[in-house]
Amino acid sequence: MVSKDDLVKVRDCVYEIPTDTRKDMRVPARVYLDDESIQNISDGTLEQVANVAALEGIQKRSIGLPDIHFGYGFPIGGVAAFGENGGVISPGGVGFDINCGVRLLKTNLTKDDIKPYMKDLVDELFKKVPSGLGSNGIKHLKEKEIDDVLKNGARWAVENGYGWEEDLEFMEENGCMDTADPDKVSTKAKRRGIPQLGSLGSGNHFLEIQTIGEIYDEDVAKQYGVQKDQVVVLIHTGSRGCGYQICADSLREMDKTAKRLKMDIPDRQLACAPIDSDEAQNYLKAMAAGANYAWTNRQMIQHWVRESFENVIGEDAESLGMNLLYDVAHNIIKKEKHKIGKNNKTVYVHRKGATRAFGPGREEIPEEYRSVGQPVIIPGTMGTASYLLSGTETAMNETFGSTAHGAGRILSRSGAKREFTPDEVSQKLASEGILLKANSKPVIAEEAPKAYKNIDDVIDVLDKTGLSNPVAQMKPLGVIKG
């Protein structure tokens, strides 16, 4: 067992559970947290970061970011990298919503420009973008087409009329992992994916019209093309039932593998397989297909956002400057090169509720942004701010180029429903001038801003520790919830 007593302070906001705390740990476990959060973190969550540190082939350290909380096996807000020789792959290190992520769409409107249109825009977006639990998309995919989506990702969407060629430049992996293999995706996952493509989903997924508030780094903001009072749109969604099913399928498979190979795993939910095994390879190919589904999903939704603005404002999306700033993945495994000790090593970085945050110079970053580092987009909760940051050298050195992904839940969904009523949450937002349209009343209570940690504190830790460089704040004007 590990507990808060085992934590050793490394520096301000950085704490470690040393390797010798538990004899199965192979590397230290490290969490980035402010003083208050370190008091409030549950032993169960700390135990999870330590459990990950016990997995075979883990490199350097198991990492918990400032939004860390208890998850399935791996904590949410966690990062772990495994060496290509001797490491493992674990579906629980990605989570059920494969490539859940966010993208930020720019406009050249100001908050004053958009004011008279806000009500109509929110209504139009709510009408045009399907949302809610079990929601289906508008496009009726043919049975065979799902394979094209799983193989080609956002490119499929662009080729089928959803968006612009240049959009592809501003997504991780250009919106497509070419390692995807639709043959490794079960019929059941495909059957769930077919009707849902192009839908927002439920839970913490949302679509938000925002305005840029404070700018923290003028130079980087300029490079990303944002300025104070500018209107932007944030799209937060993932791979829906398709990704869920891919994860569930492979967890079952790997549970068997781990048993067969008699792997020593501290928690059954950490089911994993050696990287060179068929099970791991099959999962990686299916996971990539699920990731491609999610990029396609966000690309289609973005297209309807542009159409909504066109319909309501009466200008085309090009002249409204509705260019994609960037799209980031929050739940994914990436094969990357990182400096470990003196050497460059190829590792499989598991990010679960974590954002890649590559520092300046990395060739994975679009050329336009490369000199200042990767754009990092961190959504808050409905009714609180979201943030745009940039990747740093510190993140490269300490967290395999990773940072936080959100506010991090502190109250469970059921806890939130006990604590708040949907009406009081809606009224609070209305009193702040934020328009909200939601499919489900209970979800409004589950997603109450107070059910989450204060996003400002999360950003503050990233700033203090140097894991990311704050660039701009985004404030909500209108929210569409599932």
Next chain:
DNA sequence: ATGTGC
């Protein structure tokens, strides 16, 4: 997060 929960 998710057609459902153990």
